[in-house]
Amino acid sequence: MYLQHLSVINFKNYAEAELAFSDGVNVFTGNNGAGKTNLLDAIHYLSLCKSYFNTIDSQQIKQGTDFFIINGTFERNDAHETVACSVKRNQKKLFRRNKKDYPRLADHIGLFPLVMVSPYDVSIIMEGSEERRKFVDNVISQTDNRYLDELITYNKILSNRNALLKSIAETGRFDPGLLEVLDEQLVASGTRIFEKRKDFMESFTGIFNQYYQFLTDDVEKVAMVYESQLLHEGFAALLNKSTGKDRVLERTTTGIHRDDLLFSIHQMPLKKFGSQGQQKSFLIALKLAQYSYLQQQKGFKPLLLLDDIFDKLDEHRITKLMQLVSNHEFGQVFITDTSAGRVTQIFNRINVAFKLFDVQQGEVSPI
Structure with a gap:
């Protein structure tokens, strides 16, 4: 299973963005606050019907607008499946798979499994x-x-x-x-x-x-x-x-x-x-x-999202981790980092292909 395509409208700091992904490693680079993590959160919505960081859906709507929409196209078992999430202020969240509404959001959980690794995870240890x-x-x-x-x-x-x-x-x-x-x-x-x-x-x-x-x-x-x-x-x-x-x-x-x-x-x-x-x-x-x-x-590979993964890790552990997640045991991977140069150096060293995106203040483009 992998995410082929993602589009967002009025989501967090994005007015509009449309992206096509590699089925291997995808990397978002840019300065802090540019919106790299927001793209990971949009993917999280498609899998688990909610934000990874904030349970209040209306707070994900871009300031000055009244709604957000996230659309994704997954490939699984050689078939394409579409998932859409829309939130309008003061209205119920709508979630659709292949253009059909869910009777319960809980019915979607597990169909497109995902694992997120984030600096916020330290709460698992400290809280x-x-x-x-x-x-x-x-x-x-x-x-x-x-x-x-x-x-x-x-x-x-x-x-x-x-x-x-x-x-x-x-x-x-x-x-x-x-x-x-x-x-x-x-x-x-x-x-x-x-x-x-x-x-x-x-x-x-x-x-x-x-x-x-x-x-x-x-x-x-x-x-x-x-x-x-x-x-x-x-x-x-x-x-x-x-x-x-x-x-x-x-x-x-x-x-x-x-x-x-x-x-x-x-x-x-x-x-x-x-x-x-x-x-x-x-x-x-x-x-x-x-x-x-x-x-x-x-019985299939979930998505793996790694947010700001290189901070607090030494070079040896970073290399081992990237070698691990880039091998055949793992499927599609999404990574955020502030340095395109660092990412390029790491993946060139371990001889792994990747797709790089530049994120600048709510604007994203492939490099």
């Missing part, structure tokens, strides 16, 4: 557990749309249970039967999510370790461990034990919404003891493992 759960959920959702439905169901039940706990605290009226019903629903949904996450991590961790070892020549020892309360005790028992605490705190304190990934380097927390280069290598290995996992599950 709270929600960021790491979102990473896991994003990967699984691109391979199983029922999982996405299950997440929506779980969060609705969790919200209802928390609302009931607040109501009990405010009114003093406690209906154990109603709480029991919500508990049963939460256990059923949460257990299904837990099993899916556990199975995913069992296969994903090994893939991640292979990529990190490759990028660092196996001189650094890192670990990624899935942590869940449900690994130690059944969900129903956990909820039963925490009922008193939950009533005091007016929220549900146990469940898969507390899951986390523990990252370490040389048996020490990566967040505190990893250098910027080590953290970036960790994140890149994480995303390459995501790519490999998606490819295994889908």
